[in-house]
Amino acid sequence: MESQDESITVVVRCRGRSSKEVQLKQPIIVDVPSEFDSDSVTRTVSVNTSHDSSLSSQITSTKSYTVDQSFGPAVDQEMVFQSVAEPLFEEFIRGYNCTIFAYGQTGTGKTHTMCGDGREIEGTLSPDAGIIPRLLFKLFDALNQRKIDFVVKCSFVELYNEELKDLLGNINNSKSRLRIYEQRDGSKPLIKIDGLEERHIQDAHQGMKLLQKGIRQRKTASTKLNEMSSRSHTIFTVTLWQKLSNDVDDKYSVAKMNLVDLAGSENIHRSGAVNVRAREAGVINQSLLTLGRVINSLVDKASYIPYRESKLTRLLQDSLGGKTKTVLIANISPTRADHHETISTLEYAAKAKNICNAVQVGGFVSKNLLLKDLASEITRLKLDLIATRSKEGVFLDDSNYNQLISEQENLKTEVRELQISNRALQLKLENTTNTLKKEKGYHSRIEQELTAYKESNITIQNSLKERNDQLIDISLLTNKIAQTTEKDFKQVKSFRELVARQLKHRTLQELQASLKHLMRKNNAKDITIDEDTGMLRVLLKDFESMLQNTLLGITEDVIEPSVNTKATVSELRSHLHDLGQLLRSHVDDNLNMISSLEQQTCSISRYIEKGMFRNKNQIVENCLSQLKTDIERETLKFQEAMFSKVRDSVSAATKTLATSETNEITKIYQSWIGSTSDAVMNRKSREDEFRKALKISEATTEQKLSRIDERTTKGAESLRKHQKNLLQKSYLLSSNGPVCRAVDQIDIKFNTVGNCRTHLHDKLHSVYEQLSQYTHQVNQVVNQNLNDESSRLEVERFLKSFKEVLKNSGLEEEFKMHHRETEASVGEIQQLSVRELNLDQDPDSSGSANSTTRVQVLTPRKNSLHTPGVGSSTPHGLKRPRSSEDKENTLLTSPKYPRVFGNEASLLENQEK
Numbered sequence: 001m002e003s004q005d006e007s008i009t010v011v012v013r014c015r016g017r018s019s020k021e022v023q024l025k026q027p028i029i030v031d032v033p034s035e036f037d038s039d040s041v042t043r044t045v046s047v048n049t050s051h052d053s054s055l056s057s058q059i060t061s062t063k064s065y066t067v068d069q070s071f072g073p074a075v076d077q078e079m080v081f082q083s084v085a086e087p088l089f090e091e092f093i094r095g096y097n098c099t100i101f102a103y104g105q106t107g108t109g110k111t112h113t114m115c116g117d118g119r120e121i122e123g124t125l126s127p128d129a130g131i132i133p134r135l136l137f138k139l140f141d142a143l144n145q146r147k148i149d150f151v152v153k154c155s156f157v158e159l160y161n162e163e164l165k166d167l168l169g170n171i172n173n174s175k176s177r178l179r180i181y182e183q184r185d186g187s188k189p190l191i192k193i194d195g196l197e198e199r200h201i202q203d204a205h206q207g208m209k210l211l212q213k214g215i216r217q218r219k220t221a222s223t224k225l226n227e228m229s230s231r232s233h234t235i236f237t238v239t240l241w242q243k244l245s246n247d248v249d250d251k252y253s254v255a256k257m258n259l260v261d262l263a264g265s266e267n268i269h270r271s272g273a274v275n276v277r278a279r280e281a282g283v284i285n286q287s288l289l290t291l292g293r294v295i296n297s298l299v300d301k302a303s304y305i306p307y308r309e310s311k312l313t314r315l316l317q318d319s320l321g322g323k324t325k326t327v328l329i330a331n332i333s334p335t336r337a338d339h340h341e342t343i344s345t346l347e348y349a350a351k352a353k354n355i356c357n358a359v360q361v362g363g364f365v366s367k368n369l370l371l372k373d374l375a376s377e378i379t380r381l382k383l384d385l386i387a388t389r390s391k392e393g394v395f396l397d398d399s400n401y402n403q404l405i406s407e408q409e410n411l412k413t414e415v416r417e418l419q420i421s422n423r424a425l426q427l428k429l430e431n432t433t434n435t436l437k438k439e440k441g442y443h444s445r446i447e448q449e450l451t452a453y454k455e456s457n458i459t460i461q462n463s464l465k466e467r468n469d470q471l472i473d474i475s476l477l478t479n480k481i482a483q484t485t486e487k488d489f490k491q492v493k494s495f496r497e498l499v500a501r502q503l504k505h506r507t508l509q510e511l512q513a514s515l516k517h518l519m520r521k522n523n524a525k526d527i528t529i530d531e532d533t534g535m536l537r538v539l540l541k542d543f544e545s546m547l548q549n550t551l552l553g554i555t556e557d558v559i560e561p562s563v564n565t566k567a568t569v570s571e572l573r574s575h576l577h578d579l580g581q582l583l584r585s586h587v588d589d590n591l592n593m594i595s596s597l598e599q600q601t602c603s604i605s606r607y608i609e610k611g612m613f614r615n616k617n618q619i620v621e622n623c624l625s626q627l628k629t630d631i632e633r634e635t636l637k638f639q640e641a642m643f644s645k646v647r648d649s650v651s652a653a654t655k656t657l658a659t660s661e662t663n664e665i666t667k668i669y670q671s672w673i674g675s676t677s678d679a680v681m682n683r684k685s686r687e688d689e690f691r692k693a694l695k696i697s698e699a700t701t702e703q704k705l706s707r708i709d710e711r712t713t714k715g716a717e718s719l720r721k722h723q724k725n726l727l728q729k730s731y732l733l734s735s736n737g738p739v740c741r742a743v744d745q746i747d748i749k750f751n752t753v754g755n756c757r758t759h760l761h762d763k764l765h766s767v768y769e770q771l772s773q774y775t776h777q778v779n780q781v782v783n784q785n786l787n788d789e790s791s792r793l794e795v796e797r798f799l800k801s802f803k804e805v806l807k808n809s810g811l812e813e814e815f816k817m818h819h820r821e822t823e824a825s826v827g828e829i830q831q832l833s834v835r836e837l838n839l840d841q842d843p844d845s846s847g848s849a850n851s852t853t854r855v856q857v858l859t860p861r862k863n864s865l866h867t868p869g870v871g872s873s874t875p876h877g878l879k880r881p882r883s884s885e886d887k888e889n890t891l892l893t894s895p896k897y898p899r900v901f902g903n904e905a906s907l908l909e910n911q912e913k
């Protein structure tokens with residue numbers, strides 16, 4: 001078979017910015033001329049890596065790559081298919097082995113380009129369908145048109161973590177492990193996969209089903225760079241057997257179309273891959289590196305091409321540097337964030353363009369061989385049938401059963417997922433209902449607020465109307481005042497004229513009188529008329545000027561206030577006019593606001609009715625707040641205007657008041673100054689008085705002081721006298737003094753009195769003894785003859801005789817005499833003490849009593865002189881004899897006892913009292 005060298009076709013497809021990239025405002029740095037933009041054969045894709053916008057740096061930092069075809073974001077799936085796949089498809093139909101493989105960074109659109117949307121919409125392709133679905137449809141269309149015998153088979157293999165898996169077989173079946181082997185076909189080996197199931201399809205729909213099945217079983221995962229990132233390389237192969245036309249031997253050409261979707265090269269850090277994903281990414285990157293090396297070796301035409309270093313390169317061996325017609329689609333991202341990966345992809349693509357394949361048509365098989373192949377498939381299917389029949393109730397072979405089970409599992413998972421999402425939706429619904437309820441409440445509150453606002457607006461309107469009416473009243477009143485003032489003015493004018501007329505009249509009268517007077521004078525004094533006329537003129541002039549002055553004064557007095565009143569009235573009018581306008585505009589504004597409020601309320605109600613209130617709350621709030629601020633602002637304006645008016649009038653009034661007040665204050669101040677000067681004068685006179693009083697008091701104090709001095713000297717003298725007296729008394733009291741001698745004499749007298757008393761006592765004792773004898777005798781007699789009259793008489797007789805005895809004894813006289821003696825001696829003692837001690841004659845009776853020491857000699861007490869028989873009596877009225885105790889008492893009170901001085905003496909005196 002003839003072969004021809006043919007370079008790999010390199011196509012660049014640049015996707016548009018993803019929504020995430022748009023959100024992040026990632027700048028576009030790739031410039032891709034689209035296939036449909038110009039007619040040039042080759043395309044130059046340029047990447048600008050500069051951050052600088054200057055022209056020089058733009059030029060230096062721009063990298064350009066030449067490729068065969070390029071497609072920008074605007075190019076859709078169909079265009080890509082038409083430009084890239086259709087030409088190759090033609091070759092495929094012609095019997096060439098073909099390969100289309102998508103290469104590039106993760107998330108750049110490889111799967112989108114190769115598979116796209118693999119679903120059928122009512123038996124037709126989706127607009128987003130990629131190359132594989134479109135090719136399936138195209139193939140059957142073409143084959144059906146050509147009306148030749150053909151057989152189409154499909155296989156779908158996955159290379160995941162360097163493991164091959166049949167995506168159309170039972171993926172869980174470990175027996176169905178695939179193995180790569182080489183089939184020698186001439187010089188170049190043919191790479192085959194042992195165990196890979198090829199499914200016979202009769203139309204595109206069957207092919208689509210197989211594709212969908214394979215996609216479902218493919219390993220995908222979500223990464224930071226792609227929501228559904230393919231974690232494996234896949235090869236969807238369509239094998240076409242066609243009966244060669246005009247061939248008598250019933251030969252069939254065999255061609256393969258390999259549609260390769262490579263896993264994306266990935267920056268693990270950026271894709272956020274960890275654990276399993278990171279391992280996957282590692283293996284992916286490894287196989288892609290090997291692919292790069294194979295490309296490099298092929299470009300460099302190296303003797304050794306490292307196909308065997310990875311399963312990917314082994315599988316693509318025939319496509320890269322083999323007999324296959326190959327198209328490489330390099331998918332790139334347009335943004336700056338991916339510029340490293342983009343450049344790397346473009347560099348590989350540019351290199352791959354230099355790879356040259358020795359393309360040649362695929363092999364041929366005889367009809368028999370094909371029949372054999374088909375027969376073996378039929379046998380397999382029959383076996384399935386037999387297996388199905390041999391098992392009760394199961395009508396499927398293992399793989400179909402497993403497929404069903406896995407589908408069922410899938411469905412179960414989907415059901416579970418749907419249940420979860422249903423639950424989430426229910427929760428959302430609940431939340432939404434709650435929010436709706438809240439919003440309803442909020443809405444009713446807002447409605448209430450609105451009605452409140454309406455009401456307040458009505459009140460404001462009413463008050464404004466009231467004020468307007470008041471203002472109208474005021475303006476009417478002002479007009480009236482003005483009219484009255486004008487009337488007054490007219491009256492004043494007429495009065496002035498009247499006065500003027502009267503004055504003229506009076507002047508004429510006076511003139512006539514003066515003329516008469518002058519005539520009389522003239523007659524009398526013979527004065528010339530001319531002179532008189534001149535005098536008269538002068539007089540007249542004087543009078544006229546006087547009259548004018550008076551009139552002027554009157555007019556000024558009358559006109560000035562009326563002019564002022566007029567001015568005030570006109571000012572008041574203009575004020576009122578302004579106020580009226582202000583009020584009117586305020587009322588208009590308020591009316592406008594109210595109408596807008598009503599409109600807004602209507603629109604809010606409409607929103608609520610439509611159930612669109614949900615997102616309008618904010619608007620309503622804003623409207624309300626706007627309204628609030630409007631009303632507040634207008635009210636403020638109005639208030640300010642009113643305030644300024646009031647302030648002006650108040651300031652004017654204040655000015656007048658201030659002048660009058662200032663005058664009053666000045667008067668008060670002057671009167672105050674007068675009163676203050678009076679007060680000052682008063683104070684001075686008071687000060688003088690005070691000074692006088694002070695002088696007087698000083699004089700009195702001096703007098704008092706001199707008197708005190710006098711008294712002090714006098715006191716000192718009396719003290720000296722008293723001292724002298726005391727000295728004298730101490731002399732008297734001393735052992736050699738007269739007092740002591742007197743005391744000795746008194747002592748002697750006391751002794752005499754004592755002796756008398758002892759004598760008397762003895763006598764009394766003897767009498768008492770005699771009496772007791774008698775008494776004893778009488779008692780005896782009484783006891784013996786108690787009832788005897790004679791005894792009683794005898795007792796009486798005894799008593800009589802005893803009385804006589806007593807009388808005869810002279811005891812009574814003796815006692816009396818003795819008493820007199822005692823009395824006399826006491827008197828003597830007293831006299832002696834008075835005479836000798838001068839007790840009652842104080843030398844300085846005017847002196848202080850405290851300063852005089854009273855000296856007193858203890859006088860014997862009359863009662864303390866115990867007379868025997870006087871202090872006590874016997875039960876029968878008889879005197880008892882003196883006891884030893886009485887004797888002691890007598891001794892105690894005897895004058896022998898010490899002389900007592902000073903305070904002690906006065907103490908004793910007090911006791912005596």
Ligand SMILES: Nc1ncnc2c1ncn2[C@@H]1O[C@H](COP(=O)(O)OP(=O)(O)OP(=O)(O)O)[C@@H](O)[C@H]1O
Pocket residue numbers: 014015016073104105106107108109110111112113226228229230231262263264265331
């Ligand atoms: N040209 C394009 N037009 C519209 N959408 C696109 C295009 N290219 C890619 N996309 C979208 O970008 C996302 C990623 O694309 P895709 O999965 O095909 O990338 P990938 O290169 O296969 O990534 P990975 O290597 O991770 O599998 C998808 O949602 C896809 O629909």
